């Protein structure tokens with residue numbers, strides 16, 4: 705695995721081409737949580753406006769916790785998958801009641817909160833607290849699968865392989881890990897998409913197992 709060459713190429717590209725998204729300008733764990741809940745099942749372009757309005761209306765976890773369920777649901781109207789906002793609201797109330805309003809930084813603690821799975825826990829730990837933690841969503845899983853082409857033995861699980869790989873290749877420095885996780889997601893969203901792997905314009909094609917195959921056939 706050419707992990708260091710992969711990291712370098714990906715980070716270089718992200719510095720040049722990463723999108724300027726509102727949740728990339730903050731390290732506020734509550735704001736990151738809101739963005740992560742909204743981004744589940746929903747595209748970035750739809751989320752941006754909702755995110756801004758929601759944060760304006762509920763700028764702190766305390767403001768969200770003290771709002772009524774009907775008001776909170778109304779702020780989510782049109783975004784769909786209302787289970788997400790119910791969980792987010794419950795999470796806010798739990799954190800205010802049991803943790804003095806402080807969202808934990810440890811992924812194990814984060815997973816105890818309503819609606820927080822392994823991915824969201826990793827994302828909050830990395831994007832808010834800059835901890836070198838893997839965060840594997842569907843975009844990241846696809847990029848890692850194509851880039852490192854697993855050969856699975858009997859009984860081995862692809863999901864486990866993907867998480868192990870993500871943990872192995874993540875930079876140890878928190879700030880760099882932040883950028884690396886963002887970059888992996890960005891590559892999966894913009895270039896190595898579910899519909900098409902655009903290897904010809906991909907920044908990691910020289911160190912990606914699939915990209916190298918495509919290149920050698922040209």
Ligand code: SF4
Nearest residue numbers: 896903906912914915
């Ligand atoms: S080279 Fe192709 S398969 Fe590999 S990460 Fe880039 S787009 Fe995906």
